[in-house]
Amino acid sequence: MKLTKALLATSALVITSGSAFAESMTLVSWGGAYQASQTKAYSDPYTAANPDITIIWDESSAEAVAKLRAMNEAGNITWDLVDVEGADSIRLCDEGLAMEIDHDTMLAAAPDGTSASDDFGDSIVSDCFIPQIVFSTTVGYRLDMVGATPPTSICALFDTDAYPGKRALNKRPLANVEWALLCDGVPKDEIYDVLATPEGQDRALAKLGTIKDDVIWWSAAAETPQLLADGEIVMGSTYNGRLFAAIAEQNQPIGMLWDAQMLDFDGWIVPAGLPEDRLARVMDFLNFATDTQRLADQAAYISYGPARASSAPLVGNHADLGIPMAPHMPTDPANSQNVFVTQYEFWADYRDDIDAKFQAWLAN
Amino acid sequence: MSETTQTGPMLSADGVPLKTSLARALRRQKTRALLLIAPLLAFVIITFIIPIASMLFRSVENQIVSNTLPQTVAIVGDTTAQEASMDEMLFRVLYLDMYRAVEAKAHTRLGSRLNYEKSGISSLFRTSGRKLETVGEDFEDFFKDADSGMVKGPFWHELMQGEGGEDLLNDRLGLLTDLTSLEASGDLGFTLSGEAAALLPWAARAYADWALFTAIVDEKDVSTKKPWAGVYAALALDLADPATQSAVAAYGGSGAAELQAAVANIADMPATEFRAYFEDIDDKWVAPETWALLKVFGSQYTSGYFLNAVDMKLTPDGIEQRPDNERLYLKLFKRTLIMSMVITVSCIVLGYPVAWLLANLPMRSANVLMILVLLPFWTSLLVRTSAWKVLLQQQGVINDILVWLGFVADDSRLIMMNNSTGTIIAMTHILLPFMILPLYSVMKTIPPTYLRAAKSLGATNWTAFWRVYFPQSVPGIGAGSILVFILAIGYYITPEIVGGTDGVFISNRIAYHISSSLNWGLAAALGTILLAVVMLLYWLYDRIVGIDNVKLGG
Known part of the structure; x- marks a missing residue:
């Protein structure tokens, strides 16, 4: 009798949760301040307008590529929308794990009528990618450890005489090898040609080798601001939003370098193979969440630039501090005097190879 | 009674030989024990042993190459990389294989697989995918000029529909199943004509690929839709052959008038040099190294991953140690x-x-x-x-x-x-x-x-x-x-x-x-x-x- 009751109760629970699931949408992001900015700018207003839809956040973007592949092989896709870096979107698109998007028909046009694909421009790095933000990997330094002449060039990373102390760099080749070649005297427009050759790769590693003993290699971007705050390092690379948070929100004695920053895009992909009803719901959300106003709204919570050109003039003030956010965007003209735009095609081709060499070099 | 006990086997109380009875009891006990642990055993096997085994199996599995470019890999396997890179016939087969893979969006997956072995293959496959269609469209334009009926679905369906091409159709179906792992369900709504397959072997193969894909993957009606641009490239291959041209002149079946019109204008047809088309798309296609790679990694199972895992690599010349700066x-x-x-x-x-x-x-x-x-x-x-x-x-x-x-x-x-x-x-x-x-x-x-x-x-x-x-x-x-x-x-x-x-x-x-x-x-x-x-x-x-x-x- 008890058993029957328990069984009944369980099946009732399954049925109700099943129907609740039908009204919900699982969004995958990176957690932390970034996800909070998405919640405030995109999902809160959306659920306010659509109270019957529940949005569930999953902080799995760091493992998204592998998990999507596992879900795809198991034939059970539980995610509806996934936030990934531009480079990962290419990989997912190549693997057939992400759905191809027709930006003009699926996304909202700009208020002035410019089509979505023109509005997003170069930030559409793959057929499956719906860009949200522009972020950059750049260098922050400890104000009280760089003396009277704070660094103005990326090559300060390699100048251990002028700026003694440890540096923090990403434990993967992207950005590091470009900076190494730039500071080894390769003209900026030839860097990727040089990097495509084994000699060029060796040259980049050799330049990095001059500071190898002074480098702490990070694998999570939060490490650099922490190391800077602790005084462990004199300078280090990380995402510009992290540095902004440390400087403006936490008042750490940290300065920021806007030189040879590596511009990168982050955005949504829709997993391939979603059933019709879920897909329809996701597309409705996407249409809302990637329109001009929403992308501009996000910049009030985090210092990443909106991916739409039409959003830039709408960027306002920081939601808590009230300071204007435009000068803190990596896309601001004053900040983007000298930038690298990540070469996705190049990295899709050379990532495996250069990474293998980079890791072997690290281990030696 | 005492006699039986002395000569026959010892019996239990119910008259069954004691040995059998004991064995039965023991067996029952064992079954019960097994049943008791059965849920745990099943749980362990399903959630632990099978996933681990299937994961370990990936270390040798390499079917993606031969599933994506089956006929190309078969040809490369019988020749040298140098010859393969010069072989016009190979590039024709590659065109059909790649076209099918592109439609199934499997070519980029193969590109990333091969990119682990050689940098640059990923973009080679990704960018080539889009350009294959352009090649086909040039031929399509030619046929449209020759007779506008040729770029419509019914012309093709009447030409190709018939009896006698079952073997060829089944072969193509096998290729598609390997590629997409989708099984044909029910009626395809299309059978291949043996006569058309004999007259236009390339076009029949390309059309069969398209028809199967349309029926199984897209789940659409084959009889009215216009085929892929790639099918026109295949038809051009057939019509470029003088033997086929004279066969077409003698042909009287459906679509004969259109085909004869195309043959009459054959001088205007773009050249059917597929090696040159692939070279235009990317000269890596005609580089012997690319074909060496496909030759080495064309097999269903590979030792390549294990060799990579011990700092060696598989090359056309055999197994080599990796250079110092790549050993990890x-x-x-x-x-x-x-x-x-x-x-x-x-x-x-x-x-x-x-x-x-x-x-x-x-x-x-x-x-x-x-x-x-x-x-x-x-x-x-x-x-x-x-x-x-x-x-x-x-x-x-x-x-x-x-x-x-x-x-x-x-x-x-x-x-x-x-x-x-x-x-x-x-x-x-x-x-x-x-x-x-x-x-x-x-x-x-x-x-x-x-x-x-x-x-x-x-x-x-x-x-x-x-x-x-x-x-x-x-x-x-x-x-x-x-x-x-x-x-x-x-x-x-x-x-x-x-x-x-x-x-x-x-x-x-x-x-x-x-x-x-x-x-x-x-x-x-x-x-x-x-x-x-x-x-x-x-x-x-x-x-x-x-x-x-x-x-x-x-």
């Missing part, structure tokens, strides 16, 4: 084993006295001590690792104290993390309970009277410990060491956080290939090797120490 994995395997051993030994050295104290203190203080051992055990791994970061870093607690005490100068603070030292310290601490607990449970069973007896017989403290106590605690050390060593070998979070560059393990690379590069084949190969090494060490341990000497308790 053997070094990491060696480092993982050595550091795990160091960690195990440090756990023994630190854990043994603690376990001894636990076993010999009065109950009340032993309990407090036990909680101190267990408390960190219950704390999250990440929290403990991060706590070590706070302690060990150069501006950290330990260095601050040392500087304050004057043991080290402020400008030469010790470097205790982001290197192997950090990994060893943090992992020793994290794994210590796995050493202390088995040791403690074994020590608890050693009667203290033995030590007293030894001393009363004149042994010094050291002799009594070394000759009497220690040998009895060895099973605990064995159990603790196996636990700690095997756990240590697979750790990756702690080394990732405090290991820097010379403190990372092989598991960190496995994690990278699983979650970041998506090179699951290589990750599986590395994992298989790691598993084999652990098994080997376990076997050695069994031979040397004996697994019976391991005790986890009592």
Whole structure:
């Protein structure tokens, strides 16, 4: 009798949760301040307008590529929308794990009528990618450890005489090898040609080798601001939003370098193979969440630039501090005097190879 | 009755021979026992053994190449890379194979697979995909000019629909099934004409590919839709052949007028030189290296991943060692084993006295001590690792104290993390309970009277410990060491956080290939090797120490 009751109760629970699931949408992001900015700018207003839809956040973007592949092989896709870096979107698109998007028909046009694909421009790095933000990997330094002449060039990373102390760099080749070649005297427009050759790769590693003993290699971007705050390092690379948070929100004695920053895009992909009803719901959300106003709204919570050109003039003030956010965007003209735009095609081709060499070099 | 008992078999009470009856009872007992564990067994097999086996299987599996470009790979297999790169026939077959793969969106997947072996293949496949269609469209335009009816669905359907082409259609269906792993369900709504297949062999193959794809994948009606541009390229291949041209002139079936109109204008048709088209798309297609790669990695199963995992590589000339600046994995395997051993030994050295104290203190203080051992055990791994970061870093607690005490100068603070030292310290601490607990449970069973007896017989403290106590605690050390060593070998979070560059393990690379590069084949190969090494060490341990000497308790 008890058993029957328990069984009944369980099946009732399954049925109700099943129907609740039908009204919900699982969004995958990176957690932390970034996800909070998405919640405030995109999902809160959306659920306010659509109270019957529940949005569930999953902080799995760091493992998204592998998990999507596992879900795809198991034939059970539980995610509806996934936030990934531009480079990962290419990989997912190549693997057939992400759905191809027709930006003009699926996304909202700009208020002035410019089509979505023109509005997003170069930030559409793959057929499956719906860009949200522009972020950059750049260098922050400890104000009280760089003396009277704070660094103005990326090559300060390699100048251990002028700026003694440890540096923090990403434990993967992207950005590091470009900076190494730039500071080894390769003209900026030839860097990727040089990097495509084994000699060029060796040259980049050799330049990095001059500071190898002074480098702490990070694998999570939060490490650099922490190391800077602790005084462990004199300078280090990380995402510009992290540095902004440390400087403006936490008042750490940290300065920021806007030189040879590596511009990168982050955005949504829709997993391939979603059933019709879920897909329809996701597309409705996407249409809302990637329109001009929403992308501009996000910049009030985090210092990443909106991916739409039409959003830039709408960027306002920081939601808590009230300071204007435009000068803190990596896309601001004053900040983007000298930038690298990540070469996705190049990295899709050379990532495996250069990474293998980079890791072997690290281990030696 | 007494006679039967003497000559026949012994019977049980119900008249069945006792032997059978006993065997039956035993069997019943065994079945019951098996049924009792059946749920657990099924659970273990389904959730543990099968996934692990299928993951390990990926280390040799390589069907993606032959499934995506089946006929191309078959031709390359019979020739040299140099000849393949010059062979016009090969590029025609490649065109059909690639076209089908592009439509199924499988070409980019193959590109990323082959990019693990050679940089640049990924973009070669990605960019070529779009351009294949352009090649076909040029031919389509020609046929449209010759007779606008040719670029409509019904023309094609009437031309190709018929009887007698079942074998060819089944062959093409097999290719599509391998590619998409979709099975044909029910009626395709299309059968291939044997006459058309004989007259226009290329076009029939391309059209069959399109029709099957449309019917099975897109689930659309074949009879009215216009085929892919690639089908026109295939038709051009046929019509470029003078033998076919004269056959078309004699042909009287459906579509004859259109075909004859096209043959009449044949001088205007774009050249059917597919090698040149592929060269235009990207000259890597005509590079012998590309074909060498497809030749080496064209087989269904490959040793390539395992060779990569031991710093070698598969080349057209056989197996080669990787150049010095690319060797990584053997070094990491060696480092993982050595550091795990160091960690195990440090756990023994630190854990043994603690376990001894636990076993010999009065109950009340032993309990407090036990909680101190267990408390960190219950704390999250990440929290403990991060706590070590706070302690060990150069501006950290330990260095601050040392500087304050004057043991080290402020400008030469010790470097205790982001290197192997950090990994060893943090992992020793994290794994210590796995050493202390088995040791403690074994020590608890050693009667203290033995030590007293030894001393009363004149042994010094050291002799009594070394000759009497220690040998009895060895099973605990064995159990603790196996636990700690095997756990240590697979750790990756702690080394990732405090290991820097010379403190990372092989598991960190496995994690990278699983979650970041998506090179699951290589990750599986590395994992298989790691598993084999652990098994080997376990076997050695069994031979040397004996697994019976391991005790986890009592």
